[in-house]
Amino acid sequence: MHNCRLTRNGLMDLVLDEMPSAEAKQLLAELNDCAACSEEYAALRNTWRVSGQALRSAQPTETFWAGYHARLQGKLIQHQDNEKASSSLQPVRQSLNLSLWLRFWIAVVTQTERGPQPGSPGGVLISLRLMGRKLATTSVKVPVPVALALMLLFVISVVVLRFRGPVNTTPSNQLTSVETRMIQIPVIQEKVVTRVVYVEKKTSRSRGASNQLDREELNAPNRLARAGSDASGKTAMSLAGFKPTDQVKLTIIKGSYEK
Amino acid sequence: MSIETVERAFAFLEVHSGLSSESELIRWAQAGDTDAFCSLAQAYERRIYSLAFHYCRERQDAEDLSQEVWLKAYSALATFRYESSFYTWLRKITINCFINYRRRRANAFPWQRQSIDPSTIDGYAIKDDSGSAVAELEITLQNQLVVEKVMQALADVTPQQRLVFLLKHQEGMTYEEISKELGCSIGTVKKSVSRTIAKLRAQLGVNDESENYISCAATGILS
DSSP states (O other): OOOHHHHHHHHHHHHTTOSOHHHHHHHHHHHHHOHHHHHHHHHHHHHHHHHHHHHHHOEEOHHHHHHHHHHHHHHHHHHHHHHHHHHTHHHHHHHHHHHHHHHHHHHHHHHHHHOOOTTSHHHHHHHHHHHHHHHHHOOOOOOHHHHHHHHHHHHHHHHHHHHHHHHHHHHHHSOOOOOOOOOOOOOOOOOOOOOOOOOOHHHHHHHOGGGHHHHHHHHHHHHHHHHHHHHHTOOOOOOTTOOOOSSOOOOOOTTSSOO | OOHHHHHHHHHHHHHHHHHHHHHHHHHHHHTTOHHHHHHHHHHHHHHHHHHHHHHHOOHHHHHHHHHHHHHHHHHTGGGOOSSSOHHHHHHHHHHHHHHHHHHHHHHHSOOOOOOOOGGGGTTEEOOOOOOSHHHHHHHHHHHHHHHHHHHHHHHHSOHHHHHHHHHHHTSOOOHHHHHHHHTOOHHHHHHHHHHHHHHHHHHHTTTOSSOOHHHHHHHHHHO
């Protein structure tokens, strides 16, 4: 029984030659029986071929390759020179320096044995040594006051240097002492702030029992204020000028009474 | 001795003389002969450049990338031990360079889909076999359009998918070889190839019912 789904799963492998030959033959035989699968296979194969031809056809012209090869050759030569310069030059330089120094000292030693010869490096060294000897041993006539002054200066500098030295070392030898002191810092006391909240009498009377809690919350600061005022000795509010009403208006609020 | 046998013997000698000349060039190049390496490069530079161009989709980047491949091959030539063919060894270096290029691009720039500028395929020879001048021009334009669409489809897929497609199509590598080179599973390779083909099919409109210019051009290439 032909299964289009299974067949289409294998079509990509068939197009890309990733299928074993026996399986490929079987699949191709199945495609002959199903037009839809055959079309799908043809579409995939054509896409593969067209894209391949398009990629192959998009090539640079011949003139491009001559320039590309020349640029590549230039880069290779430059790369080779850089590699040679960085890797091979240093050990060569080191060995060259070493050999030069060895030759120089050998020449110095041999020349000192034989005697100085003009122009040779050993001869130059020996002549320098002779000059140094001459400088050390030649005598110069100096007047007596100048000589005395120079000697005095020499003695003073020696004395000054001698006595300056230990002065610098004494401060570092002293041990630092630690003192503890009690310092009083003023602490800021908390300020007591009293807040007076005024609530309208009418709104508080019309609410009834269910608002008792709310009233208590609202009147809590008032209680404090009253307590404060009671404590301070002030009298309660007077009823002077109060007139009761002639008509009594009853408003019944649903749920405000118990049956 | 028949003529066929003689011809076969000459063909055998030709093949083997070609191989011995390549191995000789490799030996001279390993000894430091730049000219020998340049001769080696001349044999494979078009293939490497073509891969690089279809991967980068930019001429200058393709040239820099392909030259980087050759410089690395030159530096590492001493490690070539004739265990595989020279081109197989070179292809490994090429794939590594492509992967490094992709990482550099990913770090330097956020991934952006680039539309293919037709001017980038200027100076490229579009081959056609037609005889008459008018037909030649038509076919050239058609082919150029198809090439643009193929390049656009390749630009729409990820660099990994593009590389897998190019290794499968241009290099003829198997799924197993590609998965080994890129360090991914065979399933990933199959998916990459099928997605790229789906993109190409959508762009080219091959075997579509509605007739459009691209599908006509595509079928023109096929016929």
